[in-house]
Structures are given as C-alpha cells and as structure tokens.
Amino acid sequence: MTNTPHLLADEVTVGYGRQVVLDRVTVRIDRGETVGLRGPSGCGKSTLVRVLALLHQPDQGRVSIDGTAVNAVRYAVPVALRTRVAALFQSPRAAADPRLSLTDLIAEPLRATRTPEAAVRERVTELADLVGLTADLRSRRPHAVSDGQLQRACLARALVHRPDYLLCDEATAMLDASTQAHVAAVIRDYQLTRQAGVLVISHDQTLLERWSDRIVDLAGTAPART
C-alpha cells in the first residue's frame, strides 16, 4: 500500500494559545479507502480535518497530497492543490452563506477559479441532480430550505471540483435517517467512481464501523497541556 496515492498529515502539531490540541499526529488516507476517526469530544478531530483540508496551517509537521508537500507561504495554497481536498461539516447553516441561492452556493467554488459560466451551469445541474435538489429548491436561499436539503447542497458544493479526498466531519449527524442514508449513498458512489479517499468522523459507533475500512483512534495521541 506504500505506493498508493494518499493524503497525509505527518507529525502534525497544532495549538490554540497555550493549549496543545494535536501533538505530532500522523494520519494517512489512501485513495479509495475510508478511514474512520474517533476520539472523545475536544480531542482535536475537527482541528485535524481543518489541517487536512488545508484550511489551517499546523504549527509543526506538514500535510502532503500524493507525495507533494503543501509548503504555502502564509498558507495561500495553490488552487490546483487546494481543490484536491474537500470537507463537509456538521452544520450546513454555519458553512453556507445565507445570501446565496443553493445554485450559487454550489457554483461559488467554480466561479472562484474562473470556470466559464456555461461549464459552471452544467456542473451545478449535474450535481444538484445527483444530490436530489429540484429546480425549485435550487432557487431558494438557505433560510427557505431544511437542514437536510441545505446539507445536500453543501455536499454538491464539496464535490464540485471533483476532489480526490473528502473529509466528512459529523456530516450526517443532524440529518434524519432517510437523508442520512441518501447523503451516505452519494458519498459512497462518488468514492467508487473517483477512487477517492474518505475520512469520516462520527460519534455514532455503528455508523463509523459500517462506513470505515479502518478506524484511527485520536484519543490519547494529544496530551492537552494548558
């Protein structure tokens, strides 16, 4: 498995003020596999997701994608690298800009990378269909849709650049059982089609075991020092 393309957090250390949250943590996600991440509340799971999603620069250690180290100045990661990894978080309300329609929410990352508008429309329609958002729902803003519908838009947005790695941080925790199953099925299909590596965080042990090829325990890897 050593030569399999992978996303790697290598000896990563992150602190907030004087609190060390991750202390030389190493986690590897191979293309095509699903890694479950578990650990008690506050042990740094979401922090690790932000590091792997290239949203938070670690104090020490590094992230690499398929062997390419992310060495960005002030963490302005080049688009070609940044779009290889996407994350889906627990609360779509916190993640979604309330001013945008669901269509624009899904389209935004494409427009940010100057994708021609015709290609943007085509990709948004394809993804909205994939996650089951009707034309009526797509035209609405976040306040006018349910959490499940908004999370499906966030999933479409996460997939818009065809990432090789998808990080799901309690992504189905606040969804009802049928929406949860729908979101999980879309992620699974995407993973199989793309041979994507997936990281799953969940406090639901049954769900974690069902989804994961292997589970990494973060508990105890980071002795919190204050």
Ligand SMILES: Nc1ncnc2c1ncn2[C@@H]1O[C@H](COP(=O)(O)OP(=O)(O)OP(=O)(O)O)[C@@H](O)[C@H]1O
């Ligand atoms: N931006 C921040 N500034 C200061 N402290 C933070 C920040 N983000 C997280 N923390 C702290 O870092 C620790 C780890 O938080 P994190 O959200 O990564 O843990 P977690 O394992 O995902 O928790 P949970 O399972 O409850 O979601 C917590 O003590 C949290 O309060």
